[in-house]
Amino acid sequence: MAKQHSVVRPWCPFCGQTVGKPSHAPERKMNEFPVGRCLCGAVYTCDATGHNVGSAIVETLVYACNDNADLAWELLPDDDYLTGRIENYDEDLNQVVAKKNLDGRSVRGILYFIRLHTEIQDIATRIKDKRVEALQEALPSLKAEMSLVIEPAPEKGHVPRKSNKRLVKQLVEENDIDQLVGLCLDDKKTLRLMQRLLYDPDDSKRWHTAYMIGKVCQRVSTRDPGSVSDLLQRLFEACSDSAATPWGMVESIGYIISLRSDIFGAFARYLYNYIGDNSTRNQVLWGLTEIAGNRSDIIRKTPFYNLFHYLQHPEAQVRGQVVRLLGRIKATEAAVQLMELTDDKEEFLYCVDGTLVSSTVAEVAVIAIQTINEGQKNEQ
Template sequence: MADKTEANVAPWCPFCGMDVGRPSDQVQRKMTEFPVGRCECGAVYVCDATGHNVGSAMVECLVFACNDEWDLAWELIPEEDYLTGRIENYDDVTHQVVPKRNLDGRAVRGVLYFVRLHTEVAEIAERFRKKQENPAEAGPAPAAAAVQPAVDGQGKKVRASKKKVRELVQAGDVDALVALALADIRTLRFIQRLLYAPDEAERYHVAWMLGEVCAGVATREPGPVADLLHR
């Protein structure tokens, strides 16, 4: 990241150092709707104007980099498959980085979150994009991730347990695990711990289940999934 000075400057890409354009809304509005942009070096970025939703912004940025292919995004590993970066003190009103965090008496707390896919992964994402543009050649389009229904807050609070989560994973009950995770987010941690099972086949099953559950949870609560990706 470039050295900060007291002067306000145009935002830049943390990967190539070039100035980046103002983020804008996607043509097809989806998810939590952070403005997005693309750098000439191939990186993509999203803007969290408040600086309070960086977890959700990270998820949207990664999915945007993968051309909205959720399954691909959940399979990626930080650093091994993609790099991340961020520019803080961004003012979305004037499209500037304000080191003093105050502009004309107005607090500046915005964050630009960046993702750049490694070459092989970027090529896969590009193939997905081309299929989206030519659906006739790609065959039937895969179903989009359905937004999970809200959890009923009335009645007895549902709590996850290691035993219950293990049983649901072994049974392959993705829907029940998603519902449980939305009620008690510890469910994701309990599934993650099962990745240390001694049996290789069991570990692969757990990894697949974790990806499916995260995909379901992220349609309503992307923040915890973002935290899981960085553990």
């Protein structure tokens, strides 16, 4: 087919039907590729450069398994799924160019296809259905997220404002979320300028700035989720940079994900990458707790069992944060260990709506146990 015509529409290698242009999935993830789905059940991703085929294969397989990475790693090619690929794909025009060159522009894109065997598709569907049942508990917060009002488009004749460091700092200090949201939609560098404000030696100011970033991103994402997704990736990169100080980065990530977990919930598991560092452990635990407050099911799908040993950590700050987290996800598995902390009178700090508050490990342990017990009663 490709040999007879120099430029053709892409097709599914399994059924031969023409496929549409891949697009980003509604739920954003790290290192994502545009994805698509054929009517025959096959799914595909696009690697526009042709140099990241390995990553594209992994993402295609996970996408085929309804974003269940654990199931994807258990599958074997041919035994559990079929693969196919279309080369010389031009993402801009959604065409396959046999000559690998279009109007002087090199075309090297690849569409990678995977189609699960019927029985594996059934398993993936059943697992997804069980996850849907688990989401029933999170319905109140989900409905609140769905009720978010989409930011209005600029009026006709609106002149976009230019952002600058002084203006952004002033608006953050004044808690003027409305003006910041409008400024972000006018000038994309506003979020970068807000990120720079995180480099402040004052803990309380950093937490406040992180909160403001979260609240602004919550509204900006209704109109321009891509810019917020880009900010999240920059924040993660800053956390991974050994030559930089990740002041306020993890805190901002926690607020952004918790306030728009419907879009950015998939980013939550990457916070575990920074829990081993003393400088970010407290913030990671707080971020996971904040996310669990809105979507405990997201944290339940992460390796939270690895956090149990922190209940015996020598620092009250760490113990307190873990207790709050386990309470919010109603971790009955840790109920006995939580009981042992009801006499722990050491104090620790955590952030609520951008303000640091104090409590004792014992106080949050009692609350956590009550939450777990209430959850057990509701299940009976």
